[in-house]
Each structure stands twice: as C-alpha cells, then as structure tokens.
Amino acid sequence: MRRSHGAASQATTLGQSCSATRGYSRDDRVGPCICIPLPHPQIERSRVRERRRQRDRRMRDEVAVIVGAGQSGLATAACLTALSVPCLILERDDCVASLWRRRSYERVTLHLAKRFSQLPHAPLPDSAPNFLPKPLYLRYLDDYAARFGLRVALRREVVAAEYDPAEGRWRIEVRRRGNGGGGEAEEEEEEECYWARYLVVASGENDEAVVPGSIPGMESFPGPVVHSSRYRNGREYEGKAVLVVGAGNSGMEVALDVADCGARSTTIVVRSQSDDSLLGEDGMVKRMFPDNWKGDNRLYCAGLARRGIYGSGEDAQSIANDIACDYHHHHHH
Numbered sequence: 264m265r266r267s268h269g270a271a272s273q274a275t276t277l278g279q280s281c282s283a284t285r286g287y288s289r290d291d292r293v294g295p296c297i298c299i300p301l302p303h304p305q306i307e308r309s310r311v312r313e314r315r316r317q318r319d320r321r322m323r324d325e326v327a328v329i330v331g332a333g334q335s336g337l338a339t340a341a342c343l344t345a346l347s348v349p350c351l352i353l354e355r356d357d358c359v360a361s362l363w364r365r366r367s368y369e370r371v372t373l374h375l376a377k378r379f380s381q382l383p384h385a386p387l388p389d390s391a392p393n394f395l396p397k398p399l400y401l402r403y404l405d406d407y408a409a410r411f412g413l414r415v416a417l418r419r420e421v422v423a424a425e426y427d428p429a430e431g432r433w434r435i436e437v438r439r440r441g442n443g444g445g446g447e448a449e450e451e452e453e454e455e456c457y458w459a460r461y462l463v464v465a466s467g468e469n470d471e472a473v474v475p476g477s478i479p480g481m482e483s484f485p486g487p488v489v490h491s492s493r494y495r496n497g498r499e500y501e502g503k504a505v506l507v508v509g510a511g512n513s514g515m516e517v518a519l520d521v522a523d524c525g526a527r528s529t530t531i532v533v534r535s536q537s538d539d540s541l542l543g544e545d546g547m548v549k550r551m552f553p554d555n556w557k558g559d560n561r562l563y564c565a566g567l568a569r570r571g572i573y574g575s576g577e578d579a580q581s582i583a584n585d586i587a588c589d590y591h592h593h594h595h596h
C-alpha cells in the first residue's frame with residue numbers, strides 16, 4: 264500500500280512537469296532536474312506513463328514466495344496452504360514439474376517404492392503401481408497442484424533475490440519470459456519485482472545439465488554427444504555403438520534402454536572408486552540433513568539435499584511449519 268501511494272504521488276509530479284516542459288520527458292530514476300529531449304513528445308510521454316504503470320502493477324507484495332514448481336516447490340506450497348499461509352510459486356518454465364515433463368527420458372520410472380514417493384497430504388492410492396512410471400507420476404504432480412489450488416506464476420525466472428533489512432523482507436527480481444521471439448526493448452518491459460517476508464528456494468538439484476568440460480577427443484568425435492536430460496529414447500541408436508558415461512540411475516537406465524532398442528553395443532564408463540565424488544563441483548547446499556532446509560532471514564531451501572522425493576516432502580513440511588509459526592505469530596501482533 265505504502266509503495267503504490269508513493270508511486271502515485273510521483274506520477275502526479277511527473278505528469279505536471281511534463282506538461283510544463285513541452286518536448287521533454289523526465290526519467291523518474293534520475294530526479295527532477297534532468298530532462299532528456301525526445302523526438303516525439305506525445306508518444307514518448309504516454310509510453311513512459313504506460314511503462315511506469317506496468318512496472319507499478321508488477322510490483323507485487325507476497326507473504327511467501329517459492330522459486331520453482333517442481334515437486335519440492337509444489338509440496339512446500341501445499342503445506343503452507345494447509346497451514347493458511349498465502350504463497351506464490353514463481354516458475355521459469357511454462358508448466359509445473361518441468362524436469363519430469365521436459366528433461367527426463369521416456370522410460371524413466373521412480374526407483375523408490377511409492378510410500379517413499381508421495382508428497383504431503385496426498386497418499387498414492389492402493390491401485391497405483393509400487394514403482395510409478397513417468398506418465399503416472401506426472402499426472403500425480405499435475406493433480407497435486409490442482410487439488411490444493413496452488414498459485415503458480417509461470418514463465419517467471421528469478422534472476423536475483425536480496426534481503427532488505429530495513430523492510431525486513433526479500434526483494435525478488437524476476438524476468439518474465441515471453442513465448443519466444445521479442446527484441447531487447449520487449450525484454451526490458453518484462454522485468455517484475457516481488458517482495459516477500461519468506462523466500463523458499465526450490466529450484467532443483469538436477470535442474471542444470473552438468474557436462475564435463477574437457478573430455479579428450481570430444482570435439483573431434485563425429486557422432487552425437489547427448490546429455491541424459493536431452494535423451495528421450497533409444498530408437499535413433501539402433502545398430503550403433505553407444506558409450507554411456509556414468510552409472511547412476513540415469514546411466515544404468517539409459518544403457519538398458521539403448522540396448523533394448525537394438526544398439527550394436529553398449530558400454531558404461533564408471534568413475535574410479537578413489538575419486539571422491541562427494542566433494543565440490545555440485546553446488547549443493549553445505550548444511551546437510553537435518554539442518555539443510557533453513558537459512559538466515561527467513562530463507563529456506565526445499566529439495567536440495569540429495570534426498571529425492573521423500574526429502575522434498577520432509578523439507579516442505581519442516582519449512583511450512585516454521586513459516587506458519589512465524590507468520591501467525593507476526594500476523595497477530
């Protein structure tokens with residue numbers, strides 16, 4: 264409220280000064296004394312007014328903002344909703360659960376039994392298979408978002424978040440993504456700003472593809488080199504020799520898939536045992552379970568401690584309980 268009142272009074276001052284200085288428009292960021300000559304004053308003035316109107320409209324006050332609409336973000340939002348704490352999810356992609364929908368291969372099946380693969384407040388039914396295939400898990404996540412009526416703002420990429428101690432809140436900068444295309448000027452128009460007392464980072468531990476920078480000979484290798492996030496199925500590898508690098512869940516399943524699809528040979532390369540893969544290079548949270556979900560200044564992380572779907576659910580509940588406690592206490596005083 265305070266903000267929009269301030270913006271309105273600033274707009275009045277600007278409007279008055281514009282009519283007093285015909286042929287000029289004022290940039291409201293540089294103060295009242297600097298005038299910039301513009302070629303088409305009428306058009307430019309209305310454009311400046313429109314831009315400011317849009318920016319003010321896009322300055323949003325929220326109680327809790329969650330970054331990412333994967334299972335961790337959805338679970339946290341559902342738990343907060345169940346505890347009567349308003350929240351908004353900002354999602355970069357144009358759908359929820361985009362890792363499962365867009366960046367995982369067709370035959371992926373959950374590798375943990377369903378009692379470890381369900382989210383808070385939504386047990387999987389007896390009729391569901393014990394190990395869910397991708398289409399069923401996706402449908403479960405879509406239904407989950409719908410069932411709790413979660414507020415999800417799609418095509419919103421969080422580019423920065425800063426805690427403002429004077430406000431006691433987080434200032435979150437967002438780039439609103441269009442449907443493709445759009446010039447530089449349009450990009451500038453698409454920036455939004457949110458304020459929130461609570462910030463939950465649920466942007467995913469597997470969200471970015473990690474490709475080793477320098478595998479000798481990779482540049483001159485004549486065949487395709489594909490990260491598993493872009494691998495869909497093994498049909499195009501029929502009759503070919505395929506090397507799979509890495510023997511985690513994805514590596515093993517991709518190797519089986521290409522073999523099933525008739526690859527001439529499939530070889531898996533595994534990192535040597537002495538390589539300490541727990542250290543560095545992964546960008547995961549430093550505070551490990553059970554302290555992994557809470558930072559300073561009401562900042563939280565959901566699903567970033569390598570504990571899969573089960574971890575997403577547990578983090579979501581811990582975070583929601585902590586926020587609800589503070590929110591209801593703060594709200595009533």
Ligand SMILES: Cc1cc2nc3c(=O)[nH]c(=O)nc-3n(C[C@H](O)[C@H](O)[C@H](O)COP(=O)(O)OP(=O)(O)OC[C@H]3O[C@@H](n4cnc5c(N)ncnc54)[C@H](O)[C@@H]3O)c2cc1C
Nearest residue numbers: 331333334335354355362373374420421466467566571572
């Ligand atoms: C092939 C594969 C199979 C797996 N199988 C299993 C399994 O069987 N069991 C299991 O427990 N786990 C499994 N996992 C682990 C899996 O990654 C996690 O369980 C789960 O996807 C993590 O959910 P999340 O919500 O934390 O992150 P994600 O699903 O990665 O969601 C993060 C979301 O945040 C969005 N985002 C990222 N950055 C921003 C930003 N700056 N602004 C706005 N939005 C942003 C992304 O677009 C994405 O939608 C598997 C992973 C893969 C890749």
